[in-house]
Amino acid sequence: MAKFYGIGVGPGDSKLLTLKAAEVLKQLDILYTPEAEKDGGSLALEIAKPHFSGELEIKYRHFPMSFNQGDKESKWEAVAKEVIEDVKRGRDVGFITLGDPMIYSTYVYIMEKLINQIEVETIAGISSFSNIAASQNLPLVMDKEPLVVLPCTADESVIDDAMKKYSCLVLMKVYKRFEMIREKLEKHGLVDYAVLVSNSSQGSEKVYKNLREIKSSEKISYFSTILVNKQYGSKNKDND
């Protein structure tokens, strides 16, 4: 029976897909992917490409990122309808998404529209924070500690509260909020235990071990994540 697969492709390196994800990509008939973005293409597509079979049909569709909920809904609805038709006529259909499909991914918008209509299988992917921690040999969290994953787009009071209470944090979607986040890390005594990594495992990866040294003029990449670990974060800097 044909299926719809939501596939996490990880943060950048094509070898960070799971064996399962790579196998499924090879067997797909159709892949849905966002139309070329302003920056000249879809990163998820570049990551997945080495695993495509020759016969794969790629359907470029428009997935708006606008905040206009109504407009967004109707576009996703249209794609969902097309996906359902493809699966019902026996095609294995895939949708690829960066990192882990269940962590802050718009994949969920389409998954929700398919779930009661056709068979949906989601395949986990390596999240950017998991890969940053591994590549920096920096533990995310140990023993009895909690870990808080926080989007920097959250309300400032939520960010303050988390920084006050927890000593292991992942700060995602840093982007244009870097200055605000840096100030808060300083205020809560966490900046010495923080590392910022942009474009993890991509050719353009950048590691900033000292957040104080980042110039205000520096353009922080869209794909940037800060890890904070009060127990291990400063040791990490000493290892250089």
Next chain:
Amino acid sequence: MAKFYGIGVGPGDSKLLTLKAAEVLKQLDILYTPEAEKDGGSLALEIAKPHFSGELEIKYRHFPMSFNQGDKESKWEAVAKEVIEDVKRGRDVGFITLGDPMIYSTYVYIMEKLINQIEVETIAGISSFSNIAASQNLPLVMDKEPLVVLPCTADESVIDDAMKKYSCLVLMKVYKRFEMIREKLEKHGLVDYAVLVSNSSQGSEKVYKNLREIKSSEKISYFSTILVNKQYGSKNKDND
């Protein structure tokens, strides 16, 4: 130059390793792994086995899980010394660990002892919670929400505080603390949005969508995780 590799093997299915992890396993000269445990063997070893080359030398060593810090330290120290010798005589050495090496893994104890002595490369793995979310088609977290990953061994006040404040939670190391956790989920109005999965992606996987129905006599597996999502958790139950 020879290296030490810390390799995350994911939650259970041998196909949930990354392509990178599988490649590294094939190239290793020596693999260190814990001596057979009471339950008859190391799960990580079973998961990794399909990826071993014929010439791999497996060194079974004793990694105590005792809480006696001094005793634990000296055992890890002894293994670290042996690993360093192996790498210095040109062998590629590996250590495998369940799930993600940077999330509550004792791998960190040995990594810390090697990091300034030899080259250490850690390879990310799929965490149990990432795989549970994917296999249940249940988002961990979306939009501006924070996600809290909490070991059930944490102080009860820490657990209460997190359950009061956050609506997306991952509760790890449930095990013998299940009754306490279930009471707290009930108290904080979260039990309807929770799912418990044991042995994710293993042959013995068990999914409990209604935590209220779990009998007190039920033995909750050591590898059990609860996901809570106030926005998506109850929809998930309706999908059956």
